[in-house]
Amino acid sequence: MATTIRCDIVSAEQEIFHGEATLVVATGELGELGIAPKHAPLITRLKPGKVVVTLPDGEQLDFAISGGILEVQPTVVTVLADSAVRAQDIDEAAVRAAKEEAERILARKDEKMDIAEAQARLAESLAQLQALERLRKNMKH
Numbered sequence: 001m002a003t004t005i006r007c008d009i010v011s012a013e014q015e016i017f018h019g020e021a022t023l024v025v026a027t028g029e030l031g032e033l034g035i036a037p038k039h040a041p042l043i044t045r046l047k048p049g050k051v052v053v054t055l056p057d058g059e060q061l062d063f064a065i066s067g068g069i070l071e072v073q074p075t076v077v078t079v080l081a082d083s084a085v086r087a088q089d090i091d092e093a094a095v096r097a098a099k100e101e102a103e104r105i106l107a108r109k110d111e112k113m114d115i116a117e118a119q120a121r122l123a124e125s126l127a128q129l130q131a132l133e134r135l136r137k138n139m140k141h
Helices: 092-108 115-140
Strands: 005-010 015-021 023-028 031-035 042-054 060-065 068-073 076-081 084-086
Touching (some): 005 042, 015 084, 042 076, 042 115, 060 076
Antiparallel strands (some): 005 015, 023 042, 042 068
16 A cells, blocks of 8 residues: 655746655645545645645645645646745745735725735735744744
8 A cells, every 4th residue: 555645746937846745735625635645536726825745754844825726646646836835935024015015905996906816916925924824833843
């Protein structure tokens, strides 16, 4: 019985992660998905949120994504993200500024930026800030 599954996380810009995992957790449209080795094949859309990869040694890698597609095969899980970033690579000041800008635009509703675009930026910013919080929490343990 296989104890790991290959995990690939890629964005439009680059490959973010490639390696073996014992569990991959992602935020699907209908809620959290936990993917373990030999999971049934599946394709679903992902919401802005987290992807947590548990490595064979128990270490957890935390990623923030802006949305995308999750494809699961018996030996590989692939996250095709619109954009993705490792939690430790997030620029907190830039994310907080983007969040505040999106909130300001949504409050005024007269800005040139499309409301849907502002909502997407806000969701992405919140996902990244949550990833930072999870990273800080895990570092305390």
